[in-house]
Amino acid sequence: MTGSEVPPSFRLAYVPGVTPTKWVRIWNERLPGVPLTLIAVSPAEAPDVLRGGGADAGFVRLPIDRTDLSAIPLYTEATVVVVPKDHIVATADEVSAEELAEELVLHPLDDTLDWERLPGRPANERPATTADAVELVAAGVGVLLVPQSLARLHHRKDLTYRPVSDAPESRIALSWPEDETTELVEEFIGIVRGRTVNSSRGRPTPPQPKSKRAEKRADKPAAKGGAKGGARQKPAAGRSTGKSPRNGSGGSGGAKGGKRAKPGRRS
Structure with missing residues (x-):
């Protein structure tokens, strides 16, 4: 089996006092095909476990030797x-x-x-x-x-x-080897930071069909055109239904009606 055929997995180290249950649950919901393995470590050995590749990321207590390690402080304990x-x-x-x-x-x-x-x-x-x-x-x-x-x-x-x-006070941080910031590490960082699946760094969601967005864009100019067209058409509508002579004797409709009657007066 080649490296590319090895099924993905994620190993998470944690020190005593940290309860990763909530984050593990979210991981399993979002990435059901990528098993997450928990590795309990002591505060002293946690940095070496990460550097040695024994875990992909881990919850540690600060301060730690940050050589070759990235760390995001998460919360502080009394x-x-x-x-x-x-x-x-x-x-x-x-x-x-x-x-x-x-x-x-x-x-x-x-x-x-x-x-x-x-x-x-x-x-x-x-x-x-x-x-x-x-x-x-x-x-x-x-x-x-x-x-x-x-x-x-x-x-x-x-x-x-x-x-x-x-x-x-004691500070808890998420740490990982700085040269191994993989997509799975980024995924876990997003979970710990509370990003949703719809966020820019979360897992992508299917895009909205173009036809729906096109319909929305098409609706806007139609509405504007309808309003303008209505303003121009209302007087014409009034003229077309003005069966009473009084409707044709005043306003712009009357003026236009007089022009059509001129040939009759010349005869």
Whole structure:
């Protein structure tokens, strides 16, 4: 089988916290003949998966190394602090980083938040993953600051979370190898950006038959001509139906009628 005979497909990578369900559904509706495969990746490995051809495009958390990669920022997530339900933070609607100064703040190795300075007291060791850090919070060892979607992803009945007003936010972007901006990549970009199938970059729809457009164009001059013709024809119509002598004695109709009667007066 040659390259041109390979059936088309699309591989989409995504990092934890991103839910691509809506976009996948639209893809399947618009391109039912092109299967889309989802590939779960960690934030750290996502750029290398794209560069290595392991996926055609992917949802990543910024910042990333943009070398050889294009990226379109899509949305921003608030940062929250994950705490046990009986923690004092759980009594507030929102907290600041300063209010966490005395807390042991866990900082997992897969954290992508762009901190200038992590609040609170640092732990002796950094958990390998966010999932590991959540387990430590549940065990009563420290608190954890993460994007809100990750707090939801790792939800536990014994934990809760509250927004942190002055923490850095997390940005989600769609990324792909810049030298591989294929038609399918463009198609997915359009879906994510909300383009409809009728948009300039969406999938084309059948053009309107020329005969209908020609009829519409033909109707306009006919209407204008009819209006002008009516203005010229109304007096003539009045003359043709003016059986009473009074109708022929006045106005332009009368003048024309007099000219036709002159031969009679000469006789």
